[in-house]
Amino acid sequence: MAGLKMVRTDSVAASAGADLRAENITHMFDTDDGALLALKDVSFTVEAGTFVGLVGPSGCGKSSLLLMMAGLLLPTDGRIAVRGETVSGPLPEDIGVVFQESSLLPWKTARENVEFPLYLRGVDRQVREKAALKMLDLVGLGEFTERRPHELSGGMKQRVAIARGFCQDPEILLMDEPFAALDEQTRMTLGDELLHIWDQNKKTVVFVTHSLTEAVFLCDKVLVMSARPGQILKEIDITLPRPRTYEMMATETFGQLRAEIWELIRETQAK
Amino acid sequence: MSHGLASRAGRISAQIGIVVAIFLFWEVAVQTGMANARVLPPPSLVLPRAVAMLGDPVVLYNLWITSAQVLLAFVLVAPIGIAIGLLLGESDYFGRAFKPFFFFLASVPKSVFLPVFILAFGIGFTQKVAFGMFQAIFVLVISAIAAAESVSSDFLKTARAYGASRRQLYLDIYLPAMLPVIVEGLRLGMIFNITGVLFAEMYVSRAGLGHLVSTWGMSFQMVNLFAGILLAAALSIAVNEALRWYENKVGAWRG
Numbered sequence: 001m002a003g004l005k006m007v008r009t010d011s012v013a014a015s016a017g018a019d020l021r022a023e024n025i026t027h028m029f030d031t032d033d034g035a036l037l038a039l040k041d042v043s044f045t046v047e048a049g050t051f052v053g054l055v056g057p058s059g060c061g062k063s064s065l066l067l068m069m070a071g072l073l074l075p076t077d078g079r080i081a082v083r084g085e086t087v088s089g090p091l092p093e094d095i096g097v098v099f100q101e102s103s104l105l106p107w108k109t110a111r112e113n114v115e116f117p118l119y120l121r122g123v124d125r126q127v128r129e130k131a132a133l134k135m136l137d138l139v140g141l142g143e144f145t146e147r148r149p150h151e152l153s154g155g156m157k158q159r160v161a162i163a164r165g166f167c168q169d170p171e172i173l174l175m176d177e178p179f180a181a182l183d184e185q186t187r188m189t190l191g192d193e194l195l196h197i198w199d200q201n202k203k204t205v206v207f208v209t210h211s212l213t214e215a216v217f218l219c220d221k222v223l224v225m226s227a228r229p230g231q232i233l234k235e236i237d238i239t240l241p242r243p244r245t246y247e248m249m250a251t252e253t254f255g256q257l258r259a260e261i262w263e264l265i266r267e268t269q270a271k
Numbered sequence: 272m273s274h275g276l277a278s279r280a281g282r283i284s285a286q287i288g289i290v291v292a293i294f295l296f297w298e299v300a301v302q303t304g305m306a307n308a309r310v311l312p313p314p315s316l317v318l319p320r321a322v323a324m325l326g327d328p329v330v331l332y333n334l335w336i337t338s339a340q341v342l343l344a345f346v347l348v349a350p351i352g353i354a355i356g357l358l359l360g361e362s363d364y365f366g367r368a369f370k371p372f373f374f375f376l377a378s379v380p381k382s383v384f385l386p387v388f389i390l391a392f393g394i395g396f397t398q399k400v401a402f403g404m405f406q407a408i409f410v411l412v413i414s415a416i417a418a419a420e421s422v423s424s425d426f427l428k429t430a431r432a433y434g435a436s437r438r439q440l441y442l443d444i445y446l447p448a449m450l451p452v453i454v455e456g457l458r459l460g461m462i463f464n465i466t467g468v469l470f471a472e473m474y475v476s477r478a479g480l481g482h483l484v485s486t487w488g489m490s491f492q493m494v495n496l497f498a499g500i501l502l503a504a505a506l507s508i509a510v511n512e513a514l515r516w517y518e519n520k521v522g523a524w525r526g
Contacts (some may be wrong), residue, residue: 014367067428070432071432072428072431072432090431090432090433090434091434092432092433093434093436095432097429097432097433099428099432100423100425100431102423102425103425103426103428103429105426105429105444105447106524106525107447107448107524108524116430116433116436117433118434120430120434120435120436120439120443121434121444148523148524150523150524150525169434
């Protein structure tokens, strides 16, 4: 195990990403039936350059947490901090977000969608075009840059959304169930490609997912959340070495980690 | 691609064929006495008359009056209708309070209000413009509500996460997302607008295409009447197709 740890430490040391912390986050929603406690005293640390998963039963508040990290939702209590500084609104230069494919702007081409974050920041046309084409090439869409979303398949659209998240070269990448709308084969392929891209630039990644296999396969650490009100039940270190390969899915470690997460979620759901 | 072109060419020639067939049937029906030529003049008389009318200063003057009323009503009502619709579509409070009124009123036949417009505005230019606006405003408001509600919260969430300013949200998200639905509403509003202006002219007026058509009908000038009807139809179709072309252009992404 000492060997495995060394590999991981090395990759972290080579990273450029920023760290992200959630500190004592409590959140209430106003509903017609009164206030609803959605998150209760949630704290965790995402170290710079690591790939962290967030899993939990439906409605546990993991998407709300991600919105908070993106600066789109302010917690009722507690704070999100990037490099120690409180997040009080979107930080587009530091934080990229990958939503589901339905977040692509349908009137823009693949290239224009990928450029969009740079366009909003007023980056020069040629510079952003070059950056977008490079990212689209990297996700295998070099020949489809001028297609609009309705002319692309679900997997291709999600590749565009990923390229858009990486295009502005943020320190932190937040991914909100990016593969949820895809079939299993496409989602496995994309997960693999995502790791490949991530290996090259080692962003800090927070990845919200429903898929436990995906969480174990992709992440360095998985945060397991309880049913509402959402709390962190456990932080599970994924001790598999990198680069990850499909063969690892058949290993005992992989199965044990996946079973451990499932056990936690099953218990919290039963309550 | 060649297959698509061939089928497109085939479709268009079939459509032209149908139009030609209708006119031919009309002509034959009159010539054989199946239809009474005094009530239904043949197209061989009506079509040349319609073309001749385009060189007739009296007809052109009246056509100009009608077009001016239609255009002025449209220019005035479009921003008002769209603004009301966007306000109702975007604001929870105003939406809940006032949307039902528009949906109820939209189903009321606007023509029964014409006498009220005559009492309020007289029988001249102003009354025609006001009535055209009144006819058009409901469909404009309802389309603009639909447009505002069609902007996906996913688009807004994404743009905000990437740091879009308020101005960028309006110009780069709301506007392109809503434009096709708005233009569709403008097109439908224009149809109602033209209907309203012509109807008001035919009811009581001193000028306009509706005035001419109504006069020709009452004085049994059937060739003029049908030529006038053709002109009114051509005018409406031209306006409608121009707006539809634009609608398809800005909405190509809807797939």
